[in-house]
Amino acid sequence: MRTTLFLHFVIMSELPELPRSLELPGSLRRQSSQRPSYRHASLVKPEVPPHLLKLLQKTPEEQERVAAAKAILMDEPAMRNEQSLDLVYSWMLQNCKQYSNNIFGAAPEYIRREICRQMRLMKVKSGGLVIRQGDTGDRCYIVVDGLVDVYVKIEKPGEVIVTSASPPPMLSTIKQRRTSRRLSSEVNSAPVDFGAMVANLGPGAMFGEIVLLNPSAKRNATIKASQFTDSCDLICLERADYIRLVRTASMEASHYNNAEVLDRMFLFKDWVKLEKMRLVSAMRSRHFTSNDYLYRAGTDAKWMYIVTSGEVMERINWTLDAAGSDVTMRRLLLSQTSSRKNPEKIVNVELTLIGPGDIAGELPFVTSKRGANFDIKAVTDVQALAIDRRYYEAVMLTATRDNKPEVFATVKRLRKFSQDREDWRQQRMECGISYPSAHVNM
Structure with missing residues (x-):
């Protein structure tokens, strides 16, 4: 046995090295190793521009408040007490001054607090799609932590937007999984064109609020979790909850005004x-x-x-x-x-x-x-x-x-x-x- 192994080693060592031109096309070397890895290249985060770093900077107190607000928003709305609503409502007033009137309007404070009660937290990984240009929607979003990138695509006259068809309803679960794996590799190699990135939004920014009062309104931009951060935390507010509270506020405001007339x-x-x-x-x-x-x-x-x-x-x-x-x-x-x-x-x-x-x-x-x-x-x-x-x-x-x-x-x-x-x-x-x-x- 030892003699056989020794002879095999000697024979292999004496064989001359084949030139590259004579290598077989079906060699054991994988073709994927000869291609650049798009997956690994995509994991490299671009450097955050200085003007966006300012949006992400927080004092220790602000970090604590954001963490507490996110913990509250993770709970079910029915589980939130008045003290929890105080924190979320005060965060909204302090960080969303430019946008808060878009959803609060002239509603009394207790209705505003109820709107805050119906808000929920959503976490999106870097590059994750939040809204797509041209789609309709039923919720608005507020950035709590992280950044989002805004893309706008200017459609050319006569251009047809092709969307991927949904799988047949009778397709088995196994086939769907196999298909999704295959399509995911194709999507990575040919990314969807969302247009040019025109802006970046940080904590306190609100987007998509037009659909709260206009169900037929279409999104005028595509928004994704920013490429500059690992993830983005968003508040989402459903249109059904918002409309119900606004109607209640309108009715009660009308009753209040009528009571003042009687007074x-x-x-x-x-x-x-x-x-x-x-x-x-x-x-x-x-x-x-x-x-x-x-x-x-x-x-x-x-x-x-x-x-x-x-x-x-x-x-x-x-x-x-x-x-x-x-x-x-x-x-x-x-x-x-x-x-x-x-x-x-x-x-x-x-x-x-x-x-x-x-x-x-x-x-x-x-x-x-x-x-x-x-x-x-x-x-x-x-x-x-x-x-x-x-x-x-x-x-x-x-x-x-x-x-x-x-x-x-x-x-x-x-x-x-x-x-x-x-x-x-x-x-x-x-x-x-x-x-x-x-x-x-x-």
Whole structure:
């Protein structure tokens, strides 16, 4: 055995070295060793430019705050307490001053804090794709730690963007894995062209917020985790959560403004908060343009209005005969029509001008009549709060001095107020009857 090994060694050592031109093409040397390794080349990080280093520099205190904020954002929203929200909210206000109004707007603080509660943390490795130019989306992002690179590709006229097709739905898991391995090597050798890098964003920067209010909006740039850092930590906010909170804020802000209107009115200023908020919830906001009618004479009066802006006019149109009698009543009682002996004349009388903070259309409610006796017309653009007759009859009319003294007092004041206004209307109508040729203006 030893003799055999020795002879083999001697024979191999005596063989001459083959020239390179005679080497077999199927040699044991791998072809991959003759090619440059793109994978290893991609692992070499480019040097961070000085202007980006400033974005990444943090004091020890800032590092602690960022680490604490990221730990909170990793938790489920329901698990976050008020102290945790304080930290995230204060970080947002301090680091996102330029962008915070884009999502907070005019919302009250507690809604802003709830928006912070719905935020989540997302970690993206270097080069990872966050959003792609031309895609639609349903969330916005805020950079917490690290950098992102912004790419913009200017499409040429007639250029067709080719996207990779998704695998067939019945493809087995094993085939998908094999295909993904093969495609990954192809992608590495032929990277997707996202266009030119136009900017770098650091901590506190926000992007993609336009899709929160416009679901059909398309991304106008491609954003990837920066090539200059190992990873990037992002806050993401879903559109569904944002819309729900914004609607809540809008509704509550509207209720708050309506409650302030009631506070300024002598009829409702003494109401307790609970009853006042019930009335606010029952009221509807109505808008009338100039020359619109709040209601017409003879129609069913379903609403009583509180004018918050603009002016409305109570007006009555009479048709009188030569003797000054009401033609409508004469037709009903005597079945007579107009003739040369009984010529008719139309008289327009403006009864009352009603402005902000005043009640319009209260008379049918107070007198328990269904029909209106006169027109109420918008003189300018008018914003008003409408009180439903059903609420008035079910809540206000049933109030007593014992169970709801402040509501009972309001109904009493409203009746006195309505009677005083009705006396004024009668004077205006008598003036119109006495001087039918005159157009009686306010």
